[in-house]
Amino acid sequence: MTVTARDKGLVACRECARVWPADHTHCEVCGNALQSRDTQSLQKVWAWWIAGIIAYIPANLYPMLTTRTLFHTSEDTIIAGALDLAAHGAFGIAAIILIASVVIPLGKFFAIAYLALAVRRGARWPPGRQYILYEVVEYIGRWSMIDVFVVAILCSLVQLNVAASITPGIAALTFALSVIFTMLSAQSLDPRLIWDRIETQDTKDPA
Protein backbone atom coordinates (compact mmCIF):
# COMPACT_ATOMS: atom_id res chain seq x y z
CA MET A 1 0.00 0.00 0.00
CA THR A 2 1.26 3.44 -0.91
CA VAL A 3 2.10 5.90 1.82
CA THR A 4 1.09 9.46 1.01
CA ALA A 5 2.50 12.69 2.33
CA ARG A 6 -0.81 13.29 4.09
CA ASP A 7 -0.53 9.92 5.90
CA LYS A 8 2.74 11.10 7.40
CA GLY A 9 1.28 14.41 8.55
CA LEU A 10 3.06 16.26 5.76
CA VAL A 11 1.89 18.55 3.02
CA ALA A 12 3.42 18.27 -0.42
CA CYS A 13 4.23 21.11 -2.80
CA ARG A 14 2.71 20.46 -6.22
CA GLU A 15 5.26 22.72 -7.88
CA CYS A 16 8.60 21.40 -6.61
CA ALA A 17 7.54 18.09 -4.96
CA ARG A 18 9.09 18.94 -1.58
CA VAL A 19 7.21 18.09 1.59
CA TRP A 20 6.65 20.19 4.70
CA PRO A 21 4.99 19.75 8.10
CA ALA A 22 1.21 19.98 7.71
CA ASP A 23 0.98 23.46 9.25
CA HIS A 24 3.05 25.10 6.49
CA THR A 25 0.99 27.36 4.22
CA HIS A 26 3.73 28.22 1.73
CA CYS A 27 6.56 26.19 0.29
CA GLU A 28 9.91 27.44 1.53
CA VAL A 29 11.67 26.36 -1.63
CA CYS A 30 9.49 27.74 -4.40
CA GLY A 31 6.98 29.97 -2.60
CA ASN A 32 3.96 28.08 -3.91
CA ALA A 33 0.83 28.02 -1.70
CA LEU A 34 0.45 24.64 0.01
CA GLN A 35 -2.72 22.66 0.45
CA SER A 36 -2.79 18.98 1.23
CA ARG A 37 -5.96 18.70 -0.85
CA ASP A 38 -7.64 21.50 -2.77
CA THR A 39 -10.92 21.69 -0.87
CA GLN A 40 -12.45 24.07 -3.40
CA SER A 41 -11.39 21.89 -6.31
CA LEU A 42 -14.80 20.55 -7.29
CA GLN A 43 -16.53 23.91 -7.01
CA LYS A 44 -14.02 25.44 -9.41
CA VAL A 45 -14.24 22.45 -11.75
CA TRP A 46 -18.02 22.76 -12.04
CA ALA A 47 -17.98 26.55 -12.40
CA TRP A 48 -15.56 26.44 -15.36
CA TRP A 49 -17.34 23.38 -16.75
CA ILE A 50 -20.66 25.23 -16.91
CA ALA A 51 -18.98 28.29 -18.45
CA GLY A 52 -17.40 25.99 -21.04
CA ILE A 53 -20.73 24.42 -22.01
CA ILE A 54 -22.45 27.80 -22.23
CA ALA A 55 -19.75 29.05 -24.61
CA TYR A 56 -19.78 25.82 -26.63
CA ILE A 57 -23.45 26.08 -27.65
CA PRO A 58 -23.22 29.31 -29.72
CA ALA A 59 -19.89 28.04 -31.08
CA ASN A 60 -21.85 25.37 -32.91
CA LEU A 61 -24.83 27.48 -33.95
CA TYR A 62 -23.09 30.50 -35.44
CA PRO A 63 -20.64 30.58 -38.37
CA MET A 64 -16.92 30.13 -37.73
CA LEU A 65 -16.11 31.91 -40.97
CA THR A 66 -17.63 33.50 -44.05
CA THR A 67 -16.09 32.71 -47.44
CA ARG A 68 -16.64 35.07 -50.36
CA THR A 69 -15.55 34.13 -53.87
CA LEU A 70 -16.53 35.88 -57.10
CA PHE A 71 -20.02 34.47 -57.40
CA HIS A 72 -20.58 32.84 -54.12
CA THR A 73 -20.78 33.60 -50.42
CA SER A 74 -21.01 30.89 -47.80
CA GLU A 75 -21.16 30.92 -44.03
CA ASP A 76 -19.78 27.84 -42.37
CA THR A 77 -20.46 26.54 -38.90
CA ILE A 78 -17.96 24.02 -37.52
CA ILE A 79 -19.98 21.01 -38.59
CA ALA A 80 -21.03 22.46 -41.96
CA GLY A 81 -17.40 23.29 -42.68
CA ALA A 82 -16.30 19.75 -41.95
CA LEU A 83 -19.12 18.24 -44.00
CA ASP A 84 -18.20 20.54 -46.88
CA LEU A 85 -14.63 19.28 -46.74
CA ALA A 86 -15.84 15.69 -46.74
CA ALA A 87 -18.07 16.45 -49.74
CA HIS A 88 -14.98 17.62 -51.60
CA GLY A 89 -13.27 14.36 -50.79
CA ALA A 90 -10.94 15.71 -48.08
CA PHE A 91 -11.99 13.08 -45.57
CA GLY A 92 -8.78 13.22 -43.55
CA ILE A 93 -9.03 16.94 -42.86
CA ALA A 94 -12.75 16.69 -42.23
CA ALA A 95 -11.98 14.04 -39.66
CA ILE A 96 -9.29 16.19 -37.98
CA ILE A 97 -11.66 19.15 -37.73
CA LEU A 98 -14.53 17.00 -36.48
CA ILE A 99 -12.34 15.29 -33.90
CA ALA A 100 -10.68 18.51 -32.69
CA SER A 101 -13.85 20.62 -32.62
CA VAL A 102 -16.65 18.20 -31.81
CA VAL A 103 -15.45 14.85 -30.49
CA ILE A 104 -12.73 16.20 -28.16
CA PRO A 105 -14.80 19.05 -26.65
CA LEU A 106 -17.82 16.82 -26.04
CA GLY A 107 -15.66 13.98 -24.77
CA LYS A 108 -13.95 16.41 -22.41
CA PHE A 109 -17.22 17.66 -20.95
CA PHE A 110 -18.28 14.05 -20.24
CA ALA A 111 -14.86 13.02 -18.92
CA ILE A 112 -14.51 15.96 -16.52
CA ALA A 113 -18.07 15.48 -15.25
CA TYR A 114 -17.42 11.76 -14.74
CA LEU A 115 -14.20 12.42 -12.81
CA ALA A 116 -15.74 15.14 -10.65
CA LEU A 117 -18.70 12.90 -9.81
CA ALA A 118 -16.38 9.95 -9.16
CA VAL A 119 -14.35 11.99 -6.67
CA ARG A 120 -17.48 12.79 -4.72
CA ARG A 121 -19.47 9.57 -4.98
CA GLY A 122 -17.07 6.89 -6.11
CA ALA A 123 -17.20 5.07 -9.41
CA ARG A 124 -16.84 1.63 -10.91
CA TRP A 125 -13.54 2.51 -12.57
CA PRO A 126 -10.47 1.99 -10.39
CA PRO A 127 -8.49 5.18 -9.60
CA GLY A 128 -5.68 4.09 -11.90
CA ARG A 129 -7.98 4.15 -14.89
CA GLN A 130 -9.67 7.38 -13.75
CA TYR A 131 -6.26 8.97 -13.53
CA ILE A 132 -5.39 7.92 -17.09
CA LEU A 133 -8.62 9.58 -18.23
CA TYR A 134 -7.58 12.71 -16.32
CA GLU A 135 -4.18 12.74 -18.01
CA VAL A 136 -5.74 12.28 -21.45
CA VAL A 137 -8.13 15.19 -20.80
CA GLU A 138 -5.28 17.40 -19.61
CA TYR A 139 -3.09 16.51 -22.55
CA ILE A 140 -5.63 16.62 -25.32
CA GLY A 141 -7.73 19.61 -24.26
CA ARG A 142 -5.37 22.22 -25.69
CA TRP A 143 -5.53 20.67 -29.15
CA SER A 144 -9.09 21.86 -29.65
CA MET A 145 -7.54 25.26 -30.33
CA ILE A 146 -6.56 24.00 -33.81
CA ASP A 147 -9.81 25.21 -35.32
CA VAL A 148 -9.37 28.73 -33.94
CA PHE A 149 -5.86 28.90 -35.39
CA VAL A 150 -7.11 27.57 -38.73
CA VAL A 151 -9.72 30.34 -38.83
CA ALA A 152 -7.04 32.92 -37.96
CA ILE A 153 -4.73 31.62 -40.69
CA LEU A 154 -7.46 31.47 -43.32
CA CYS A 155 -8.71 34.96 -42.50
CA SER A 156 -5.27 36.55 -42.62
CA LEU A 157 -4.29 34.72 -45.78
CA VAL A 158 -7.38 34.71 -47.96
CA GLN A 159 -7.70 38.42 -48.62
CA LEU A 160 -7.52 38.32 -52.41
CA ASN A 161 -9.64 41.33 -53.22
CA VAL A 162 -12.62 40.17 -55.30
CA ALA A 163 -11.17 36.75 -56.07
CA ALA A 164 -11.74 35.35 -52.61
CA SER A 165 -11.91 36.53 -49.03
CA ILE A 166 -12.56 34.88 -45.71
CA THR A 167 -13.73 36.72 -42.59
CA PRO A 168 -14.12 35.31 -39.09
CA GLY A 169 -17.49 34.68 -37.46
CA ILE A 170 -18.59 35.09 -33.87
CA ALA A 171 -18.35 31.33 -33.27
CA ALA A 172 -14.54 31.58 -33.46
CA LEU A 173 -14.64 33.68 -30.29
CA THR A 174 -17.10 31.57 -28.31
CA PHE A 175 -15.33 28.39 -29.39
CA ALA A 176 -11.98 29.74 -28.17
CA LEU A 177 -13.62 30.75 -24.87
CA SER A 178 -15.12 27.29 -24.53
CA VAL A 179 -11.70 25.65 -24.99
CA ILE A 180 -10.11 28.01 -22.46
CA PHE A 181 -12.88 27.46 -19.88
CA THR A 182 -12.67 23.67 -20.20
CA MET A 183 -8.89 23.77 -19.85
CA LEU A 184 -9.35 25.76 -16.64
CA SER A 185 -11.97 23.27 -15.47
CA ALA A 186 -9.61 20.31 -16.01
CA GLN A 187 -6.76 22.18 -14.32
CA SER A 188 -8.94 22.88 -11.28
CA LEU A 189 -9.38 19.19 -10.57
CA ASP A 190 -6.91 18.14 -7.88
CA PRO A 191 -5.75 14.71 -9.11
CA ARG A 192 -4.82 13.69 -5.57
CA LEU A 193 -8.54 13.49 -4.84
CA ILE A 194 -8.82 10.71 -7.43
CA TRP A 195 -6.19 8.66 -5.61
CA ASP A 196 -7.60 9.25 -2.14
CA ARG A 197 -10.32 6.70 -2.84
CA ILE A 198 -7.78 3.92 -3.30
CA GLU A 199 -6.51 4.45 0.23
CA THR A 200 -9.90 3.79 1.74
CA GLN A 201 -10.35 0.74 -0.50
CA ASP A 202 -6.88 -0.61 0.15
CA THR A 203 -7.14 -0.80 3.90
CA LYS A 204 -8.70 -4.25 3.49
CA ASP A 205 -5.49 -5.61 1.96
CA PRO A 206 -2.73 -6.85 4.22
CA ALA A 207 -0.13 -4.11 4.13
Place this chain on the structure above:
Amino acid sequence: MKDTADPDLDTLIACPKCDALYRVGVVNKGDRARCERCHTRLYTRRRDAGLVIITTAFASAVLVIAALFLPFIEIRRLGFSNAATIVDAALAFYGGPLFGLSLAVIALIIALPLTRLVLTIYTLTPLVLDRKPWPGAKRAFRFSEAMRPWSMAEIFVVGCAVSLIKLTDLARVEIGPAFWMFVAVVVLMAVQNMVMCRWSVWKALDR
Protein backbone atom coordinates in the same frame (compact mmCIF):
# COMPACT_ATOMS: atom_id res chain seq x y z
CA MET B 1 8.77 3.89 2.78
CA LYS B 2 7.82 2.04 5.88
CA ASP B 3 9.81 3.99 8.47
CA THR B 4 8.07 6.77 10.34
CA ALA B 5 8.43 10.50 10.80
CA ASP B 6 11.75 11.55 9.44
CA PRO B 7 13.01 15.02 10.37
CA ASP B 8 15.08 15.11 7.22
CA LEU B 9 12.37 16.33 4.86
CA ASP B 10 15.00 17.20 2.27
CA THR B 11 15.34 13.59 1.26
CA LEU B 12 11.63 13.07 0.66
CA ILE B 13 9.77 13.65 -2.55
CA ALA B 14 6.00 13.57 -2.97
CA CYS B 15 4.34 12.79 -6.28
CA PRO B 16 2.67 16.06 -7.32
CA LYS B 17 -0.18 14.16 -8.98
CA CYS B 18 -1.10 11.55 -6.36
CA ASP B 19 0.67 12.56 -3.13
CA ALA B 20 2.61 9.26 -2.84
CA LEU B 21 5.72 9.75 -0.74
CA TYR B 22 9.18 8.51 -1.70
CA ARG B 23 12.72 8.88 -0.50
CA VAL B 24 15.00 10.31 -3.15
CA GLY B 25 17.31 7.63 -4.45
CA VAL B 26 15.19 4.81 -3.07
CA VAL B 27 12.81 4.72 -6.02
CA ASN B 28 14.68 3.02 -8.84
CA LYS B 29 18.07 3.95 -7.34
CA GLY B 30 19.28 5.48 -10.61
CA ASP B 31 18.90 8.90 -12.09
CA ARG B 32 15.32 8.59 -13.21
CA ALA B 33 12.29 7.96 -11.08
CA ARG B 34 8.63 7.59 -11.79
CA CYS B 35 5.82 7.39 -9.29
CA GLU B 36 4.99 3.73 -8.70
CA ARG B 37 1.24 4.11 -8.88
CA CYS B 38 0.53 6.95 -11.32
CA HIS B 39 3.80 6.82 -13.31
CA THR B 40 4.29 10.59 -13.15
CA ARG B 41 7.92 11.50 -13.76
CA LEU B 42 9.39 12.43 -10.39
CA TYR B 43 12.87 13.33 -11.52
CA THR B 44 15.38 12.72 -14.31
CA ARG B 45 18.87 13.72 -13.29
CA ARG B 46 21.15 14.50 -16.20
CA ARG B 47 24.37 16.35 -15.87
CA ASP B 48 24.15 18.06 -19.25
CA ALA B 49 20.43 18.90 -18.97
CA GLY B 50 20.93 22.58 -18.20
CA LEU B 51 23.19 23.13 -21.17
CA VAL B 52 20.87 21.27 -23.56
CA ILE B 53 17.89 23.29 -22.35
CA ILE B 54 19.64 26.64 -22.65
CA THR B 55 20.96 25.87 -26.12
CA THR B 56 17.59 24.68 -27.43
CA ALA B 57 15.78 27.57 -25.74
CA PHE B 58 18.14 30.10 -27.27
CA ALA B 59 17.86 28.56 -30.72
CA SER B 60 14.05 28.43 -30.43
CA ALA B 61 13.84 32.07 -29.34
CA VAL B 62 15.94 33.19 -32.32
CA LEU B 63 13.84 31.09 -34.69
CA VAL B 64 10.52 32.38 -33.30
CA ILE B 65 11.60 36.01 -33.59
CA ALA B 66 12.96 35.52 -37.12
CA ALA B 67 9.83 33.61 -38.16
CA LEU B 68 7.54 36.43 -37.02
CA PHE B 69 8.24 38.55 -40.06
CA LEU B 70 8.57 35.89 -42.75
CA PRO B 71 5.59 34.41 -44.62
CA PHE B 72 4.48 30.95 -43.55
CA ILE B 73 1.96 30.39 -46.33
CA GLU B 74 1.52 32.10 -49.68
CA ILE B 75 -1.54 31.78 -51.90
CA ARG B 76 -2.44 32.74 -55.47
CA ARG B 77 -5.81 32.85 -57.16
CA LEU B 78 -6.96 34.54 -60.36
CA GLY B 79 -3.87 36.75 -60.49
CA PHE B 80 -4.22 37.94 -56.90
CA SER B 81 -1.71 36.74 -54.36
CA ASN B 82 -1.14 37.11 -50.65
CA ALA B 83 1.41 35.94 -48.12
CA ALA B 84 0.72 35.80 -44.41
CA THR B 85 3.20 36.09 -41.56
CA ILE B 86 2.52 34.77 -38.09
CA VAL B 87 1.85 38.33 -36.95
CA ASP B 88 -0.80 38.59 -39.68
CA ALA B 89 -2.45 35.41 -38.47
CA ALA B 90 -2.45 36.62 -34.88
CA LEU B 91 -3.99 39.91 -35.97
CA ALA B 92 -6.65 38.24 -38.16
CA PHE B 93 -9.39 39.35 -35.80
CA TYR B 94 -7.98 42.79 -35.22
CA GLY B 95 -10.24 45.81 -35.59
CA GLY B 96 -13.49 43.88 -35.54
CA PRO B 97 -15.80 42.74 -32.79
CA LEU B 98 -13.48 39.76 -32.29
CA PHE B 99 -10.54 41.95 -31.25
CA GLY B 100 -10.06 40.06 -27.97
CA LEU B 101 -9.45 36.91 -29.96
CA SER B 102 -6.48 38.55 -31.69
CA LEU B 103 -4.95 39.30 -28.30
CA ALA B 104 -5.52 35.69 -27.21
CA VAL B 105 -3.94 34.30 -30.38
CA ILE B 106 -0.92 36.61 -29.99
CA ALA B 107 -0.53 35.38 -26.43
CA LEU B 108 -0.90 31.69 -27.27
CA ILE B 109 1.36 31.44 -30.31
CA ILE B 110 3.90 34.26 -29.84
CA ALA B 111 3.97 35.99 -26.45
CA LEU B 112 3.75 33.02 -24.09
CA PRO B 113 6.12 30.66 -25.97
CA LEU B 114 8.66 33.50 -26.24
CA THR B 115 8.26 34.55 -22.60
CA ARG B 116 8.75 30.97 -21.47
CA LEU B 117 11.93 30.65 -23.53
CA VAL B 118 13.37 33.88 -22.14
CA LEU B 119 12.48 32.96 -18.55
CA THR B 120 14.00 29.51 -18.99
CA ILE B 121 17.26 31.03 -20.20
CA TYR B 122 17.17 33.54 -17.33
CA THR B 123 16.60 30.83 -14.71
CA LEU B 124 19.07 28.25 -15.96
CA THR B 125 22.05 30.24 -17.23
CA PRO B 126 23.52 31.03 -13.78
CA LEU B 127 22.86 27.44 -12.66
CA VAL B 128 24.79 26.01 -15.59
CA LEU B 129 27.65 28.43 -14.88
CA ASP B 130 27.59 27.28 -11.26
CA ARG B 131 26.72 30.76 -10.00
CA LYS B 132 24.10 31.99 -7.60
CA PRO B 133 20.62 32.23 -9.20
CA TRP B 134 19.78 35.64 -10.61
CA PRO B 135 17.24 37.74 -8.66
CA GLY B 136 13.64 36.67 -9.11
CA ALA B 137 14.70 33.36 -10.67
CA LYS B 138 12.25 31.41 -8.54
CA ARG B 139 9.31 33.55 -9.53
CA ALA B 140 10.42 33.42 -13.16
CA PHE B 141 10.57 29.65 -13.18
CA ARG B 142 7.23 29.26 -11.38
CA PHE B 143 5.52 31.53 -13.91
CA SER B 144 7.16 29.74 -16.80
CA GLU B 145 5.92 26.37 -15.53
CA ALA B 146 2.41 27.70 -14.93
CA MET B 147 2.26 28.96 -18.52
CA ARG B 148 3.29 25.62 -19.99
CA PRO B 149 -0.22 24.44 -21.05
CA TRP B 150 -0.97 27.86 -22.57
CA SER B 151 1.99 27.95 -24.88
CA MET B 152 0.59 26.55 -28.12
CA ALA B 153 3.26 26.84 -30.81
CA GLU B 154 2.95 23.17 -31.74
CA ILE B 155 -0.81 23.40 -32.11
CA PHE B 156 -0.36 26.39 -34.40
CA VAL B 157 1.94 24.32 -36.63
CA VAL B 158 -0.70 21.61 -36.99
CA GLY B 159 -3.24 24.38 -37.66
CA CYS B 160 -1.02 25.58 -40.52
CA ALA B 161 -0.91 22.11 -42.00
CA VAL B 162 -4.70 21.81 -41.82
CA SER B 163 -5.12 25.25 -43.43
CA LEU B 164 -2.78 24.29 -46.25
CA ILE B 165 -4.94 21.37 -47.22
CA LYS B 166 -8.16 23.36 -46.77
CA LEU B 167 -6.83 26.01 -49.13
CA THR B 168 -5.73 23.77 -51.98
CA ASP B 169 -9.31 23.83 -53.24
CA LEU B 170 -9.50 27.59 -53.31
CA ALA B 171 -6.10 28.68 -54.51
CA ARG B 172 -2.52 27.71 -55.30
CA VAL B 173 -0.68 27.34 -52.03
CA GLU B 174 2.99 27.53 -51.18
CA ILE B 175 4.70 26.89 -47.86
CA GLY B 176 6.88 29.74 -46.67
CA PRO B 177 10.10 29.66 -44.62
CA ALA B 178 8.39 30.61 -41.35
CA PHE B 179 6.43 27.37 -41.40
CA TRP B 180 9.60 25.27 -41.42
CA MET B 181 11.15 27.48 -38.75
CA PHE B 182 8.15 26.89 -36.52
CA VAL B 183 8.39 23.14 -37.16
CA ALA B 184 12.01 23.33 -35.98
CA VAL B 185 10.91 25.26 -32.88
CA VAL B 186 8.39 22.56 -32.04
CA VAL B 187 11.05 19.85 -32.30
CA LEU B 188 13.48 21.87 -30.14
CA MET B 189 10.80 22.49 -27.53
CA ALA B 190 10.01 18.77 -27.43
CA VAL B 191 13.69 17.99 -26.77
CA GLN B 192 13.75 20.65 -24.07
CA ASN B 193 10.66 19.16 -22.50
CA MET B 194 12.15 15.69 -22.42
CA VAL B 195 15.34 16.83 -20.73
CA MET B 196 13.84 19.37 -18.30
CA CYS B 197 13.41 18.09 -14.77
CA ARG B 198 11.42 20.41 -12.57
CA TRP B 199 12.62 18.79 -9.38
CA SER B 200 16.32 19.21 -10.24
CA VAL B 201 15.83 22.84 -11.22
CA TRP B 202 14.12 23.63 -7.91
CA LYS B 203 16.84 21.75 -6.06
CA ALA B 204 19.47 23.86 -7.79
CA LEU B 205 17.55 27.11 -7.27
CA ASP B 206 17.29 26.37 -3.56
CA ARG B 207 21.03 26.17 -2.94
